[in-house]
Amino acid sequence: MLFDVPRPAARIRAGVAHVPGFLDVSAQAELVSQARELARRGRMDRPVVGSGQMSVFILSVGREWRTRPYRYVPSELALPEQWIALGRSALATAARVAPELADDLFRPEAALVNYYPPGSSMGLHVDANEESSAPVVSLSIGDEALFRIGHTEGRTRPWDDVTLMSGDLIVFGGPARRAYHGVPAVRPGTAPVGCGIKEGRLNITLRQVDR
Incomplete structure (x- = not known):
């Protein structure tokens, strides 16, 4: 950000709920280090969706998200207990901003580690493969991104645009749990020094899969 x-x-x-600066720079770097270690043991690739291939690389942890058909299957990578605790802490923080998000029973079962290389984006979509209606917790590290969230009926306006900077938290649930959302743009050269990423954006989403 310029100013x-x-x-x-x-x-x-x-x-x-949007909570800027939820993770300080050292916490960001630690999370990136943990994600890299998981990626060395797992498979991070660009899934094929619809008629094309995503520009974003995705690593599944805890449960593996697959396409054709869309579903979750068991993953070889266990979800770290640290990440489970982080997800619960993040949701509790978000619930202080948007009380309707409060969920004392929330326990993340899956994490999608999304890496956005420079020039990549993600179209508007709905997270509909989880049986649970618990909120989705999303953490951003690296380059700034434009996060767009619309409504549950389709990809058309109205929608809200939120700038997500490195360390930011955004959580959506309740009436917005099945809302269309995406990342139309990532702003290159905006990652802060010391966050663990020199270019691109790392996005970790934590979610409960089962009811």
């Missing part, structure tokens, strides 16, 4: 301006936590709409 250092205050970015208070905000309830974007019912069921959507």
Whole structure:
């Protein structure tokens, strides 16, 4: 970001909370290091969806997300207990901004580690393969991204755009749990020094799969 301006936590709409700077730089670097270790033991690739291949690389942890057909299957990579605790802490923080997100029973079962290389994006889609309606916890590290969230009926307006910087947390659940959302743009050259990534964006989403 060109200018250092205050970015208070905000309830974007019912069921959507944005918490800037949830992770400090050292916590970001530690999370990147853990993700790299998991990637060495797992498979990070660009899934084929619809009629094309995604520009984003995805690693599944805890449960493996697959396409054709869309589903979760058991993963060889166990979800680290640290990540489970982080997801619960993140949701509790978000619930202080948007109380309707509160879920004392939330226990992440799957993490999708998404790496956005420079120039990549993700179209508007719905996270609909989880039986659980628990919120989705999303953490950003590296280059800034434009996060867009719309409504549950389709990909058309109205939607809200939120700039996600390195260390930011965004959580969506409740009436926004099945809302269309995506990342239309990543802004190159905006990753802070020391975050663990020189270019691109790492996005870790934590979610509960079963009811």
